[in-house]
Amino acid sequence: MEKKIEEDHHHHQQQQQQQKEQLNSTKNTETKIQQQIFQATSSSSHMENLDTSSDHHHNQLELAGNNINLSSIFDAPVSSPFPYSYLEDPNPFLDFLPQDNHQFSSSSNSSSFSYALPLQNNNTNLFFTDLPLLQPSTTKAASSEVVNAAPTSPNSTSVSSSSKEAANDITDKEVILKDPEEGEQQEQKGTKPQLKAKKKNQKKAREARFAFLTRSDIDNLDDGYRWRKYGQKAVKNSPYPRSYYRCTTVGCGVKKRVERSSDDPYIVMTTYEGQHSHPFPMTRGHIAMLTSPILNKASPTSFAIPQPHYLLTRHHQPYSSMYNNSPNMTNQTSSDGTFVNPRSSSLHGFSYDVLSQAYTSTTSAIRDHGLLQDILPSKIRSDTINNRINEDDKK
DNA sequence: CGTATTTGACCAGCGC
């Protein structure tokens, strides 16, 4: 059994290598491919006939009639699941996007463009980022620059929300997400009984999750925080393993899981769990960036000053695919389905509002999902693949 | 040598 897993893993690694090579060869057509991906996801009819994962732990994808509730991928809301760079950067990534009429649209001269496609009956925020094709070593180097000199904490905003367990027991019960257990958990390391107790507690008060879809060949994206990998597991029905990371900051119990889509190896799903109990570790590059006037409108490729890797390389440019039907969001969707930036490119307010909106609006339907097979309905995934194939055929 | 990663083992939860 284990040998088989190992063989599979080896096979997966080979696949990944091949796919990375493919990535380079298909890079030029990415923009169009990406566009098709989201055209596919924009149709509500594509939400029909979804199959669920055979993963018994995460196959609770909700099907309400023909409508899949993507919001259910979140166990619970989380206060600012994104690191500083997403939520508190005064020069948010939205500023990098085309902003005509505050609509996100495809960019004809760049592989970076964004779509945000509101789906019916979906409260979920699926953030897509369009990442460059870089070597992991580069990311690692950027991460190593991180120092503790941060100003504000992403945790400063509290979000009213509900957890999965709460949702299971008490529908629509809202709880305030805090992280009082994180310190305790650190202290409990030691004996196995303690570990058991810890795990039980974790199960009872499981941290919130926030899934983030990214297009990249880099698995462990540099989001500005420092992460230590503590595990890796083969994922059922997926050729790609899932990696487990924990924030390296003492006392911070935030975790993240990283896995690739089994159907689209270009898509990486990062699932954040918990809240950082510390300020965002700002790099020197960050400081330089924050004071740089070029950030607002300049092309990312024109950056010349030292900056965090993920910003230099447009790591945090989202597809901005916000699946959200909250009242506030509804009016921000144009008739053609194009997402309208509700905050006029002010990410600072935008993201928090979007997140809290989504979280508080999904309290009755939160289940234990959050991993890739749950967040990307198979129909969408298959559409993605089909579109990619079609694109290849056109060449 | 300190830190990060790898990886086999272990545990808990769930379905049957």
Add this chain to the structure above:
DNA sequence: GCGCTGGTCAAATACG
């Protein structure tokens, strides 16, 4: 109760 799977631990290993 058993088997499967996800999640975590921690010793071994790799790396800078």
